[in-house]
Amino acid sequence: MYETIAFEIRDCVARLTFNRPDRLNSFTAAMHGEVADALSRVATSGEARALLITGAGRGFCAGQDLNDRAVAPGGAPVDLGDSVERFYNPLIRRLTSLDMPVICAVNGVAAGAGANIALACDIVIAARSAKFIQSFAAIGLIPDTGGTWILPRLIGQARALGLALTGEPLGAEQAEAWGLIWKCVDDDQLQAEAEALAARFAAGPTRGLAATKHALRGSGLKSLDQELDNERDLMRALGTSADYREGVAAFLEKRRPSFTGQ
Template sequence: MGYETVIYAVEQGVARVTLNRPDRLNSFTEQMHREVAEALDMADADETVRALLLTGSGRGFCAGQDLNDRAVSPGGEAVDLGDTVERFWSPLIRRLATRDKPVVCAVNGVAAGAGANVALACDIVIAARSAKFIQSFANIGLIPDSGGTWVLPRLVGQARALGLALTAEPLPAEKAEDWGLIWKCVDDDALEEQSMALASRLAAGPTRGLAATKHAIRGALLNDLQTELDHERDLMRNLGQSSDYREGVAAFMEKRQPSFGGR
């Protein structure tokens, strides 16, 4: 599609967005932010796209912010990092976390700084066994942005979140799976096949119901039990009138594979 920092392709109902600055471990520049946003716009506008797969090219998934893109030196003029977060990182995290179409992230190597938290903003994270997650902000005197301070304690608890954030120690993919930070760790040579198979499976599923499930689970983190029970009631009332529900029940009764349309 004429992108310089992103590869965009659609296959089997899956929009595959590949971060493509392998010489810089796919670290983000303003250009990459703009091109990722454009790729997500394309996926949203394409009615054939029913799931998203995010990954990186080369030996890493994403090293976060390219510091050369906002270089600062001792004694030099200060950089407004809040502006960078507000204009680029926060909108990306919101978009990944709240989009209706399921989002799978295939972490093919190091995921560091904001790159780690971009991965964790996705719905399901599969990582190669050689991959590592690093909250590297402490090494340069910053906090885990891009949702890091919100998602880490919710996924692994406060003690482990603080350990990861304060020490910036790499967390191997296998331990990330054990801790519940990610869904699954797989052998390196199986990552591409398994992540695409999962994304294709979600794309072929009842995507309206999957979207409701995603939003309900994410929203439940902020709700009390009674509020969430009421929310579940309302969602079930709505989904019970969907074509996908009728198709799912019919397929079950007829002992066949369902053909969902996302309606």
């Protein structure tokens, strides 16, 4: 069905793989369309309770394929703002608003928009050989795809400015030490680690996990009083869920819970 990505939903886990390995999985307009369609299926099918994203071949994603937007029809300059508004901004909004955990397994270089797509996911696991590169400055641009928002919140302004202005690669081990990603693992363990985490989330209390994700992502925009009220409201709603009842029953009965995501 797709030409630039691989996609399946199996065992309540949606797996989306960027699949242009000859171009380091860099994005074209066609690829954006396919990714958007796949994410729509994830959100609406009712089959998925976790999403796992990775890249095919030796890299995760090199960002934008510059050959795909070198010039506009007639030779006029491309409106990069239009490209961001049509493609990259909706992608980040879809990823961050999904009502399930989103795991990213970074299997190699994540550069430009590719780095910021990875960092927009809820949990990032990277192979030890992976590198994160904010490559925008080398062509006179800014970190888009949420980069200017994500980076300082994850690692602080000084490190964010250093990465953005120099474009120097950041290895996975250092990214973990800085708190940019969740975990760095040996290359041959990446897929197993990511799959195990996806399976764990897919069998978990989906409503509670989604509420946790949204509360943490949105808390920086609220005062403490506002967030305390939000916590109250979320706890009130989750306290009526089937998964909460099952979790409590399993705890009292000293057994493994069987969550349904409801």
